[in-house]
Amino acid sequence: MRSPRVPEMATQEVQPNETLTHLKTESDTLKTKLEEERAKLHDVELHQVAEKVDGLGQFIMKTRRTLKGHGNKVLCMDWCKDKRRIVSSSQDGKVIVWDAFTTNKEHAVTMPCTWVMACAYAPSGCAVACGGLDNKCSVYPLSLDKNENLAAKKKSVAMHTNYLSACSFTNSDMQILTSSGDGTCALWDVESGQLLQSFHGHAADVLCLDLAPSETGNTFVSGGCDKKANVWDMRSGQCIQSFETHESDINSVRYYPSGDAFASGSDDATCRLYDLRADREVAIYSKESIIFGVSSVDFSLSGRLLFGGYNDYTINVWDVLKGTRVSILFGHENRVSTLRVSPDGTAFCTGSWDHTLRVWA
């Protein structure tokens, strides 16, 4: 039996005669009441249900490819649907398209700004989108002619009032979803550059987003510096669910493969799993010995493993069901800034401040 969703929150401007403390007390009282109600029920924790599941053996994953060529910190990367090409962007403004299998560089573009924090591959494999400190998201069609100057065909799509933190194509090359340091997310029509929908609700920089793999394909989740992860309806622009359990900035959010949950990684050194239908956090992935923040997370194909790239240069692999850490991987010589599992689940790629990308399998 499903629990009905809490309807949209009404927002009001603070009345001049109401004090901030009064309102805060009221909201705290309500929160406590909700928690008391929850505690009365006999919820079963995820790791309890997973007790009967077989444990995972030793995992030996190694770096199988190292991609060298960026001259500065690698900030973002994305896989092409062909499962071997990768686009990556770095602090020095360079965006490179690689054939990760052969480690050859296929295209390179120099952006007019530094700190290109977001990049994404188009579903068709024929274009890439990127942006950063220029506050824009631009689309570059990839030409088969290696000599062609990609920068000439650049198309400016999104315009924000602060840095672009993440971007993603929706199901086609024609739409892009962006998140920004200006606290908003936005959906754009690539061809015209028109703003289709904007999403307001975060109280601080939005750092990450991920599109839901659901049947109706209409929602996405975003995480920000306000410690909140928000789920949005793309059609109406409304925030339909919100989760605030992290203790610091949320750097990365990623949907569980079935679309019923999502994971988040934060500067508070934990990863967390949120169940969308139950509307709550269901697992925390943390260890006393893990001190540094998580910069990016992604699931293995079955959703059983969660990979986290950390600011202490390591990758921790978590058993999603049991909540335990399965493995820790070393190799990078500086922060891991981005991590994505390949579309067919055979490997994952990490980008780091040590200027390299690595493919692990």
Add this chain to the structure above:
Amino acid sequence: MTINTLARGGWDREQMACFQKMEKVIVAMQDPDMGMKMRNQRLLITVIPHAMTGRDMITWLIQKYCICEEEALHISGMLVRYGYVYPLKEPRSLVLRPDESPYRFQTPYFWTSTRWPASELDYAIYLAKKNIRKQGELMEYEKERYSVLHKRINHTWDFVVMQAREQLRASKQRRKADRIVLECQEQAYWLINRPQPGAHNVLDMGLERPNNLSARVTLVSDIITFLYVSYVPVPFVKYSEQYQNHDPIMQGCLPSNPWISDDTAYTRVLGHLVLLVPAFAAPVDLVERWSFSFMELLNDIMGRREFMIYLEKEFSAENLCFWQACEDIRHGESSRIVEKVEEIYKNFLTPGAARWVNVDSKTMDKTLKGIRHPHRFVMDDAQMHIYFLMKKDSYPRYLKSDLYKNLLAKAIMNCPTCLFVLSACSPS
């Protein structure tokens, strides 16, 4: 020492959390009962008290956190990099050696978090002291910085030199051992807060994140009490179990993981369909996954094509065509929405249309009304209706059909390492 009175306003939230956690570890390490054993270390002719070896730290960490040696080495390495522990033998090499090399805890006075941000004034005084103490002891990069500072804060230079002299005088009155310790501590602090050019700068935070917290307060009103049911997260276990065998990272994949074996020779051959682009996933795996959910079938290009072939045989292909056309509107260019909606109306919704789709009357009415003012989501209801129609009716029948079963059998046959299955599963 000068007291740093700069406010902590600009402190990065992320770093503060990390520093606090590292400090907890450091404090635990020095706990009189559960902490590490310290000893005296000889440094040239002096004896330095309260020191420990790299090996000691690793052993303690392994025991305290139940981790492996590699991870303990990594954590203790971070403690050195961030200045909580400094080496006695090679002070400029901020690396943890897992042997008998001696290390010491940094005094909290010199924790980076205590004196943040490191001030230019303090750095100038430190360099001045080094300069005065032993003429020419400054390294090249320190000399450069010294002269830059001299220009930049020239107006306070008298104060800098005076402070430096005063501090040197005070330190001469200390015991030799104490003096050496203080010098080591101070040097360690500056190695981290003003690293040598080219050296790894742990304090590089990346971009500032302007925390523009809104001043508006969101009032939560009209919360309708809603029903809670006890929560049992079984779906995740079920999903993971179903997909586990198809997770290449967990179970390996057939014939091999291409990233490990470097083998791209394997191309997908599915009866009449041959893909030119080498694909890594074994078709058996993929064809099987089509049976897990309707979404899996539709999301895979080959799956969709095969399903279309089946629907054509059943004379219900218009449903999938309609669904695809609606997807095209939803995710396509804004400029072509009107044109595409008209196409759909003509081909699928007009009574007597060649590929008329069977939508219930209520949805049809709503859609036809909406078409008068076409927008991106005008087909949503109709699309969803047809989607669930296919999911409930055509999809399960497809999975039971000979078409699908033959495909699966062929896929198994074509998989080289599946040849042993042939005897059990004879092709029809």
